[in-house]
Amino acid sequence: MSINRRQFLGAAAAAFAATALAPGFHLVELALADSPEQGASALKRWGLLIDTAKCSTGCDACVTACNKANGLVSHNRPETDSQWIRKVTLRGEHTGYVQSLPVMCQHCADAPCVDVCPTGASFKRADGIVLVDRHLCIGCRYCMMACPYKARSFVAENITGQIAEVPRGKGCVEGCTLCVERIDRNKIPACVEACNETGGKAMMFGDLKDPESTIAKQLASRPSTEIRADLDLDTGVRYQHLDV
């Protein structure tokens, strides 16, 4: 059988297109098979309630637990080291009243980091957890400019000894995931666990949308507030006894 030049080119183009497209179809298959929506339901909204009255200045159990659970190690460069949760001490400028509280990603319903991210790497899961897709993040740091809570860190150096469930990567932005990998296995975030075990029992985790949950009942019965409530971002992390 002989083919002319035109047929040859046509066949070559078809073969090339098939090679180029096949992985795409495969990806679609994978995406359909393992839809993120299966794990995260919009019927839930995970959140934290932090009672600052129970949080003491010297305690950093939550910070230590977070670093351990997520494999965050210091390179002795505090200006570029990642911090997903930090203890902040407040003193009233006019009153002198001192408080201590942990601050992390507030998992806003209207998250500025999600709005500004050019590639959609910053995203909010159906159950309200704000995350960074490490495959889409190009490291532009616009989310860090936009976040009102200074909740994100940029990975500024090579990472070794990562924890398999918490992938991280140099050149990408990261922040508190609410220990999403633990939540998906019906465990509570590491910081909350540590606070309950060795801290002041100041942190509570639960489903804000379930009126029967302890956290929802607690929120319904006592006053609470958001940090920078003026921005009206509807944060998933709320504070009680916070004098702001």
Add this chain to the structure above:
Amino acid sequence: MKTIHYREISGRSPAFYVFMVTLLIFIGAGLASAHYMESHGHHVTGMTNQIVWGIPHVFAIFMILSASGALNVASISSVFDRGLYKPLARLSGLLAITLLAGGLSTLVLDLGRPDRLIVAMTTYNFRSIFAWNIFLYTGFFAVVVIYLWFMMEPRMNAYVKPAGFFAFFWRLTLTTGTGSIFGFLVAREAYNSAVMAPMFILMSFLFGLAVFMLFLMATFWLTQRPLGDEVVRRLKNLLGVFIASVLYFVMVYHLTNIYIAQRRGIEEFILLHGGVYTALFWIGQILIGSIVPLVLVYHPWFRRSRPLIALAAALVVIGGFIQLYVIIIGGQAYPLVLFPGKIVSSSFYDGVINTYTPSVFEIALGLGTTALSIFLASIAIKVLPFLPETLADNPADSVQ
């Protein structure tokens, strides 16, 4: 009307080759720095989790603003029908393209993952100003290339005016987008302001014109082509108007902020006790970048001197760079206010004035991409007829 003759520069002198090789060395150093920053991670730069955008962004935004501003001369000729500016229109379009190329390469090479540029080009979140800007910037290239083609191809000359209109509209949108990168940052007191977009538009008019004047005067002087007083006078007067306009917007921006009690902290920081930022603002931006060039441009003692006009343009470039440094770095140096009325402390630099010292790599990257802009423009005027043979005074123009 007189026919305009355009001609390539010869570009065969040893000086030209030395100049191009020097630019290539800068470009090489910039690329090497970008590679070093990417392979070691950004901890080798001065940028931190507090100052997340550094001097590469100052270079990038300066060039992006200058790019859209450089197109103004072409706009004046085709949109506003000013015949005097027509011979300058090609160069105006060319600089718009090369400056944008320089600015964008700075931004891309500073990314944490520049290798994922393809992700940025294929995956969009349309709520993000950055995503819009990707379209605005790439579109700008296309629009200006078509505009230039219509200008340079006699058969297409009839369409120059609509193309010019479209390019003018596009560049206004583009700079609105650049200003809004900052204007839409609700969390940061230094940025969250609608005045950012118009202020950035005026800044682009000014920086673009200053860069254009410097490039024009330098090339005409080096190639010994006649450059008439009338052209220089018009450009210089326009420069003065733009300096005053930017000053006006700077004043409105600060007055508004001072009036808002919540923002007094950041205003006092920039205007009164911000150390290097206060000095840069008053001495760099206001005195060197605005007052001195205004005097050089308008005072009867100086306004006829060609070198002093070039100096005024150069001071505008320096002042503009400093202005962006104060906006971008100064705005981040002042801490985010999470708890108004509280004295705050933490392990993550809450409540403290953040420090930033640009590393040699970041500066090399910025200089390298600046060199890339100049390199591209110099190659282009050597291979294509962008520059008119003469801009000698035409008696008809002065009475226009």
